[in-house]
Amino acid sequence: MGNKVMATALPEVKLIEPEVFCDEFGFCFESFSEDEFGDDVSLGFNFVQDRHLRAARGVLRGLHYQVQRPQGRLVQVVVGEIFDVAVDVRLNSPNFGKWSGTYLSAANHRQVWVPPGFAHGFVVLSEMAECLWKTTEYWFPELERCILxxxxxxxxxWPIDFEPILGTKDAAGRRLYEAENIA
Structure with a gap:
């Protein structure tokens, strides 16, 4: 299969566009292949956990990240559409505080690789969205942090003209320069 791995505004964050095979019965594509993605995406990390999220239009999650045990995430949408964002929170990075955003949808089949050391968030643009992501580290609630x-x-x-719906954790996010960042 012929997945294209493309650069984003942040060099480490990658956009993956799969080759999709369609016929009158539906479609098929390879959503992950270590052989094909290789060092362009996971940089030798192993995926240890899959997550599945469902949210309604206007829900905004993030910007989440873990300290001490940062997660890399390979994110895709299987229902609906989101605007997905990665922010570099590595203090020693020349891109500290910079962001990259992309539209992910069930229709475009795109995925985004958000490496460890980046905060991640998204807003749901369709009536409902379901997202799947693979992580390189387990989720530890006590290590999770949130940037406003x-x-x-x-x-x-953010490509929105409405006030997003925020969970308690997201509404209480801290500003980048007040947050605990990754050294």
Whole structure:
């Protein structure tokens, strides 16, 4: 199969566009192949956990990351559409505080690789969306941190004209320069 791995505004964050085979019965594509993605995506990390999330239009999750045991995430949408964002939270990075965003949908079959050391978030643009992602580290709630989705120091250009629906954790996010970042 012929997946294309493309650069984003952040060199380590990759957009993956699979080769999709369609016929009158439906479609088929390879959503992950270590042989094909190789070092372009996982950089030698092993995936240890799969997550599945469902959310309604307007729900905004993030910007989440883990300290001490950072997660890499390979994210895809299987129902609906989201705008997905990665923010570099590595203090020693020349891209600290910079962001990259992309549309992921069931229709475009794209995926995004968000490496360890990046905060991750998204907003649901369709009536409902379901997302799947593979992680390189287990989820540890006590190590999870959240950066405020609308932090002006980051300046994410969310493609929304409505007030997003936030969970308690997301509404209580901290500003980038107040948050515990990854050394």
């Amino acid at each position: 989705w609308c932090d002006p120091d980051i300046g994410i250009e």
